[in-house]
Amino acid sequence: MTNSYSWGAKWIIPIDQPPIENGCLTVVDGVITSLEPNRQNDATEDLGDVALIPLFVNAHTHLEFSGLNRPLGEPGMRITDWILQVIEYRSEQTVEQKNAAIADGLKESLVCGTTGIGEIATHPWFQELALTDDILIRCFIERLGSATVVSTQIQEAKRWLNHHTAHDVWYPGVSPHAPYSVSDELFHGLLDWAVTESLPTAMHLAESREELQFMETGEGPFRDLLEALNVPLPAHTQRRPLDYLKKLSRVPKPLVVHGNYLNGKELDFIAEHANFNVIFCPRTHAYFEHAPYPLEDLLRRNIDVAIGTDSRASNPDLNMLAELQEVHRCFPDIAPEKILEMGTLAGARALQFEHQMGSLTPGKRGEFLTIPLESTMTPMESILSIEF
Ligand SMILES: [Zn+2]
Numbered sequence: 001m002t003n004s005y006s007w008g009a010k011w012i013i014p015i016d017q018p019p020i021e022n023g024c025l026t027v028v029d030g031v032i033t034s035l036e037p038n039r040q041n042d043a044t045e046d047l048g049d050v051a052l053i054p055l056f057v058n059a060h061t062h063l064e065f066s067g068l069n070r071p072l073g074e075p076g077m078r079i080t081d082w083i084l085q086v087i088e089y090r091s092e093q094t095v096e097q098k099n100a101a102i103a104d105g106l107k108e109s110l111v112c113g114t115t116g117i118g119e120i121a122t123h124p125w126f127q128e129l130a131l132t133d134d135i136l137i138r139c140f141i142e143r144l145g146s147a148t149v150v151s152t153q154i155q156e157a158k159r160w161l162n163h164h165t166a167h168d169v170w171y172p173g174v175s176p177h178a179p180y181s182v183s184d185e186l187f188h189g190l191l192d193w194a195v196t197e198s199l200p201t202a203m204h205l206a207e208s209r210e211e212l213q214f215m216e217t218g219e220g221p222f223r224d225l226l227e228a229l230n231v232p233l234p235a236h237t238q239r240r241p242l243d244y245l246k247k248l249s250r251v252p253k254p255l256v257v258h259g260n261y262l263n264g265k266e267l268d269f270i271a272e273h274a275n276f277n278v279i280f281c282p283r284t285h286a287y288f289e290h291a292p293y294p295l296e297d298l299l300r301r302n303i304d305v306a307i308g309t310d311s312r313a314s315n316p317d318l319n320m321l322a323e324l325q326e327v328h329r330c331f332p333d334i335a336p337e338k339i340l341e342m343g344t345l346a347g348a349r350a351l352q353f354e355h356q357m358g359s360l361t362p363g364k365r366g367e368f369l370t371i372p373l374e375s376t377m378t379p380m381e382s383i384l385s386i387e388f
Pocket of ligand 1: 060061062120204257310311
């Protein structure tokens with residue numbers, strides 16, 4: 001027996017087509033089947049003065065920090081000092097605590113209306129977790145380290161992947177962590193693997209000025225950090241994020257996480273390579289008090305920008321709507337429709353979940369958020385101002 005239900009609403013905001021006033025959305029057996037004007041008033045249930053929008057896609061997070069009640073450190077702190085706190089926190093976390101934090105993070109995401117997650121996963125992720133299909137996860141297996149451990153690192157990741165392929169609610173990806181933490185040998189090995197297996201590849205890149213300084217000169221706070229951690233220093237200097245972008249461009253789906261300090265030439269390079277997605281983490285960006293994010297420069301070049309919360313180690317929660325509201329606050333000239341797309345469909349594209357989620361489109365998952373409308377505001381203003 002099929003299970004069919006339809007909802008009428010003052011506005012339906014599908015994202016991939018213009019909003020529909022007095023619309024009717026029908027879901028059959030958990031899948032959207034139609035979206036049309038509610039002409040005959042024939043919806044099973046009329047929800048009234050509300051807007052229906054797709055659930056959110058959080059393109060970048062690290063759920064193992066979801067047990068934190070407040071971000072580590074203080075706003076505006078130097079990123080290398082923050083990384084030291086992250087390392088210390090992790091070293092004190094047991095596997096049970098880590099699994100509990102991931103479970104909490106998934107629960108919190110679900111409550112906040114998120115249905116897809118790009119998770120940076122450290123070993124051994126979710127071995128004890130019972131996952132449900134409420135949230136699909138693109139699990140980027142994170143690797144970092146020096147040349148001596150390349151083959152072990154990749155072998156371990158492959159074994160882990162093979163062990164877990166039975167799941168149908170998470171999908172694999174790979175993450176060479178960042179330029180300062182990944183040797184060239186490991187980076188190239190991971191890219192080869194990503195090409196062979198068609199794995200989306202997420203890398204933290206151009207996140208801080210200190211990272212750029214280290215890339216170019218081998219000096220600065222990152223040198224001090226690596227020396228303090230007894231990690232071998234990279235052999236190369238005089239690099240720019242562009243050197244990494246060029247290498248990343250050969251994988252099928254490269255994701256640039258942050259990209260806070262990409263220059264015009266680097267943005268042009270990304271714009272010329274349509275397989276790239278860039279992920280902006282608005283409240284984490286604010287936490288570190290970075291220079292203003294080049295969002296308008298990215299969008300002007302038609303670069304596909306998705307939104308992530310990053311983790312609770314640099315953000316108070318995992319609420320995607322709060323991220324979009326932060327974007328609206330910082331960039332009042334960007335169309336609200338575009339902001340909503342970044343938090344939904346663009347995220348789905350980045351994680352390659354666009355056939356399941358990200359817009360209210362026939363054939364996709366039959367799920368949506370109901371946002372009450374303020375009579376004095378446009379539907380988009382209501383969405384971007386509501387407390388959720
Ligand atoms: Zn991150």
